[in-house]
Amino acid sequence: MTTQADPRGELQRGTSALVIAQAIRNDIQSGRLVHGRQLPGTRALAASWSTSVATINRAMAILAEEGLVINRARSSRIVHNPGGAPGKPGPRVILIGGYAGSGKTELGRIIARQTGWAILDKDTTTRPVVEVALERLGQSPHDRESETYLLGIRPAEYEALMATLIENLECGVSVIVTAPFIKELRDEAWCDRLAATVAAHNGTLQVVWVSCDADTMHTYIRRRGAARDDFKLGNWTKYVDGLDLMFEPKIPYVSIDNSAGARPLQEQAKELLGKMAAL
Incomplete structure (x- = not known):
């Protein structure tokens, strides 16, 4: 028989306090509810769980008894x-953007090999689903220019990529994210x-262009031989005329030059990581 002082008292009388505590405990320990976050008020929690204030x-x-x-x-x-060891730094995020064929994925892989951090490349994580979705919508699976892709598929593609980034942050995992990010990095509100989001998870962000x-770029794109690049290669002059080769993200960033004759990416990656380590 339990006593009134036991917070688990009367839990076998049809209440759901144990279930609620377990769900919130799991969210805390998995990082979905981060350290220092204020929980909703008792009445708000009761409403969201469709239960009573007493149960909440x-x-x-x-949870208070467990600390x-x-x-x-x-x-x-x-x-x-x-969580983590005392003094352990929070997760690091390197977000790498650039036009097709700029070498952003190669840079991401080089940094991943040097650090052991997770790498999330947009094409790797979303391309199979994107191609199936485009086919189901009556488009070529390699379409990246139509309104169907730009207005329907692309937003969901980036949403999935960023959700995966956040999941890694919640777990305290440092991550490198590679995608063009052209629309995103010219949007100051998105950058903010x-x-x-990174700061809320005690992380450090470094944007790279x-x-x-x-x-x-033409050499790289032609060499990789990806079907999704056929339109670009077939309309190269028009495609290049639409690029802003002086593009600057609306957020503090580091520029990496991967033009022919530039310093090797490995050297520039090592220098970038050295600067991040000093933060």
């Missing part, structure tokens, strides 16, 4: 799960949200 209070008492939640004044509660002259 019992669930919070369980995962700290109660503050006026029913305010914050997550307490520092990215920086805020890989620049490359048109002739070198």
